[in-house]
Amino acid sequence: MIEIKNVTKRYGTKLAVDDVTFTINKGEVLGFLGRNGAGKSTTMNIVTGYISATSGQVLVDGMDILEEPRQAKRCIGYLPEQPPLYMDMTVEEYLYFVCDIKEVRKRNQKAHLEDIYELVKIADVRKRLIKNLSKGYKQRVGLAQALVGNPDVIIMDEPTVGLDPRQIIEIRRLIRDLGHNHTVVLSSHILHEVSDVCDRVVIINNGKIVAQDSLEHLTQGIGEGVRMMVRVVGPEKPVQRLIRNVPGVSLAEPMGMKEPDSMDFMVESAPGNDVRRPLVNALVSGGYSLLMLRPMDVTLEDIFLQLTSESSEGGN
Amino acid sequence: MLAIYRRELQSYFFSPLGYVFMGSFLFVSGIFFAFGNIMSVSSSFGTMLSNVSFIFMLVVPILTMRLMSDERRTKTDQLLLTSPVSLWSIVVGKFFAACTVFLLTLVLTGVYVIILSAYGSISFGEVFVNYLGFFMTGCCMIAVGLFISTQTESQVTAAIATFGAILLIYLMDSIVSVISINFIGVVLEWLSLFSRFSDFTNGILNISSTIYMITFSAVFLFLTVASVEKRRWSEG
Known part of the structure; x- marks a missing residue:
């Protein structure tokens, strides 16, 4: 047209x-x-x-x-x-x-x-x-x-x-x-x-x-599917280690403190693999309280990051 | 073109502009008529029009200042320029709308002629030529104002610049008289709009002056179209 x-x-x-x-x-x-x-x-x-x-x-x-x-x-x-x-x-x-x-x-x-x-x-x-x-x-x-x-x-x-x-x-x-x-x-x-x-x-x-x-x-291609944010009461390093060890989780990145005494993490998992249940179970059995768990939207910035990193990889 | 013309004419009377133009024009010409014709017992209408011609400096900017500048400021030119209408018909439509308001005002001054003819003897042919010259001079000024209005987004800037341009045209004859270089003086005098206008106020229908005025308007309309076109291509 x-x-x-x-x-x-x-x-x-x-x-x-x-x-x-x-x-x-x-x-x-x-x-x-x-x-x-x-x-x-x-x-x-x-x-x-x-x-x-x-x-x-x-x-x-x-x-x-x-x-x-x-x-x-x-x-x-x-x-x-x-x-x-x-x-x-x-x-x-x-x-x-x-x-x-x-x-x-x-x-x-x-x-x-x-x-x-x-x-x-x-x-x-x-x-x-x-x-x-x-x-x-x-x-x-x-x-x-x-x-x-x-x-x-x-x-x-x-x-x-x-x-x-x-x-x-x-x-x-x-x-x-x-x-x-x-x-x-x-x-x-x-x-x-x-x-x-x-x-x-x-x-x-x-x-x-x-x-x-x-x-x-x-x-x-971005985040390989499912990405979510979890807010947990507890120290940064041990909690991050714990989340990483949950089967199916591919990435756990700390995102800083948004609420007193708690820590936010970005958690990614492979598509088609729902890690929410094992994740929550692991946190609770580890003695940490879960305050929030929500899916994260893909933003335009993510796409830009993805595209620019792809093109730089292509350049290499 | 008719649609542009109609809208533009309407907007003169939706806003105070049209009334301000007509009011101030009639007020000033009324004063000149009262003093120049009635109180001095003269039936020379051409002299009155010639005396009142300085009014172009003050009222033409009112008529032309927003014609193109406002379209740009409010971005309505995006509608016009992306519609299936040619740039020429936009410019000419606007020009004719302004000329129409001017013509309507002149028609109202016909009352003066009626008063004169009731108490004195006048030649209607001569008055017609007087009017024709006055109208065409006004249209030339409107074309200049329209062109200046495309150069800016601000109505005030357009109005002041138009005032300056018409002042220059008005003073051209005086400038010519002090220029000692013969060649330049002759050329400027030939170009001077008001020296051509004086033919008409003397009741002479001079064909070359008529053609000159029509050409003068056409050139400025062309410049208007060209400068809008140029901005679309601009890299600034």
Whole structure:
């Protein structure tokens, strides 16, 4: 659907995007992951035709975004990081305006907007001025704007930033719904947000693509499966020795003291091998009290660590 | 382009800007009409318009300061530039919207003409030429202001810079008169917008001046498009 070929964007001496190549397939929900400042927004701005790349090419449905901008841009709905809203208009006026510039036929506009109101649930604020809306509603109006004209591809730059947890859940559900009949690209610096909704992720770091794969594949190698945190009352060394000796445990690392008199440890075990029972039994029979045991999430940082260590191993 | 034009025109009257522009323009032209025409018992409308032309410095920045700068500041240019509309139609739509507000204001000053024609004898053909010259000069200023508005994200900066640019254009004739180098003087005088405007206030419909003014606006619209385009490619 969208091919990004060797795209580079240079700002002065800094390469914001460095020779990026990847493909967005029709019908998939693609996550675009990276830390803040990694080049996510720049890439998205290039893909949508807002800025031009220093070199490289973006093809939307086979059309070059620079050579056939009108046709190519018609296929894309874009929700930038800051929703592009005119504060002095009402929601309805604004969306009619967007219909006009996105070339939705006059007689279809009303019905089209009714569908969008329904989908993003903004029917109750349609007569209100945009500047008086809450942040969550503004975000939804921004999303409505991206849906106008029913584009094949919807690109969203950090759609959940600054929203409260309930709104985040709603937006995520919306993204999942959109994924049924659109190609969706969504950028984020939060791993579990992407893991919730995306089929595939592209990870960018310092302007370079470091990985593109399904999230399961990417997280598989990390910690070899199960990783948890245990908090135990007792001295560091003996407890660590005890945990290490539990059958199935591959790693036990102290993580410092978070609660008085206790010690936190990171415990890893081989996948498919549940060590919780033997671990707890061993601790109790050793005379140590267990205060907490919880699974640890894989973070974006872990993936970065994994990827960078892999590439350095490859280099050796 | 029509959508951009409509939205821009609407926003002049959703915000105080349009009213401030019209109000201050009508206020100042009203004073000049009262003193220059009524109290001095003169029916020369062209002289009045020529005297009032300094007002461009003060009111054109009001009209143009936020046209492009605000789009950039609020990031709504991301919507426009990623939509299937050409950059030209965005720029031209905005230009026409500002010109329309200006034209509407001029139409309101038609009251002065009605008053004059009731108590004195005026030539409507001459008044039309006066108006045409005044309107086209205003449009040239708007094009300059629009161009300056693309250079910054701040409305205030755009307004002050536009004020400065129009002041320079306004003073061009005086600058020319003190330049001793003949060649430069001739060129600057030929370029001077206000010396061309004086043809119109004398009631002369000068084709070359008309073409000059249209070209002047077109050049600045082109520069506006070019500078937005340049920023998209910029590496700064």
